[in-house]
Amino acid sequence: MSKPVLQVKNLHKIYGKKNQNQYHALDHVSFTINEGEFVGIMGPSGAGKTTLLNVISTLDDASEGTIEIAGTNITSMKQNQLADFRSEQLGFIFQDFNLLENLTVYENIALPLSLQGVSSKKIKPNVEKVAQRLGIESILKKYPVTISGGQKQRVAAARALVHEPAMILADEPTGALDSKNAKSLMETIMDLNENHDVSIMLVTHDPLSASYCQRIMFIQDGKLYKEINRNSTREVFHQQILNVLAEFSG
Template sequence: METILAVEHLRRDYGRRGSVTRAVDDVSFTVAKGEFVGVMGASGSGKSTLLNCVATIDTPTAGHIRVEGRDVTAMKARELTRFRRERLGFVFQDCNLLDTLTAFENIALALTIRKTPPGEIEGRVRETAELLGLADCLNQYPYQLSGGQRQRTAAARAIITDPALVLADEPTGALDSKSAKLLLDRFEVLNRQRAATILMVTHDAFTASYCHRILFLQDGAIFSQLERGSRSRRDFFREIIGVVTALGGDQSDVL
């Protein structure tokens, strides 16, 4: 199976000589096309730093990150900006929607920036919105949308350009349980119907149970990993809870 993401001996240090904090410590893993991979760990474990490095928001101290075989750690600023725009999609806890644009316009923005012919934009936006359950609210502004609708609009914007990799950082963190489940169900649809490759950071075992595989970080390094395989999401959830407990975490979420 085609490898979309390869992280090789990644390290990220902060601070100066004599007072250095190693946030990510010699992390290596791969993500295949169509995989839905979660990253979990306690606060300060390095999971968000890892995602920021993959997202090219942060610069690694050492190691390599390859997306579709291209080493993003070796790219110059202009090339990196273009690569980020064209091959990566982002869904963060803060939706970052533009308040002056409708949901339709927010989703279409990525296509407009890429100079997609106007005749193609409407069809692509409506198709993606349908997939995410947004067909009835495309003419509404962000302040008129629920938290879940805003987050699904952000997800639509992230995948509208068919990126190689979708990066999600605590996408359910600001949502109530019903909205979170709706978003995660849509992520499953994207993964299944669009073969979207997703790397998601989360602290929540319920959210993580939607993934195919979970990487657990501790002190910046990979502590262990779990694969869902043919197990039910309920059984996978219970196994995730076991690892979280071993890591010293506290999860009270239930299915």
């Protein structure tokens, strides 16, 4: 039996104060992601994808409902507990890499562990292991400004993984990459999922990137609209994704 890594129940998000114009960005959403799953979130612009990611990643708070990550209910946590929880249990990959320019690649990857106060002696083998996994051992001494976009995103992926979080949350990780680097990154992320049991939730509007997922949840107007699973080849799944997206524009 697979264990849930993320359980979202009746999640509701309202923007705007009472007596003002309120916007219901998430409308009582419920779903579960199990350990080791690779799930994509898609939907038209304004559907609530970023809101969903921000609320799950504890960057924004829910108006109603509960979120459990690795068995912990984060909706009842206090701010300082949340910050600790986030830095220990979650890994993030963003579209614009978010690397610190004045730190080397090694120091960027080490950051989640240094922030947790792990000793530099313990950090080293972890950084080396994850760098090897992502094929960036040779650039550890470089600064971000001297490496390519594709390499930057691998560094960001390594930083997201180094502290072995319960789950990785990725928001348009291929958005700033050309198609060759995007494909290569998605193959790497898929490998992390399939061969290293990393649980991943990926928000993307790119059907090709999404085709690497096992399951896609489509949202529209803050609600779950449809869910599809990859049962055959990635090429077939890509076409299925395009078909659902066509329903939105139609």
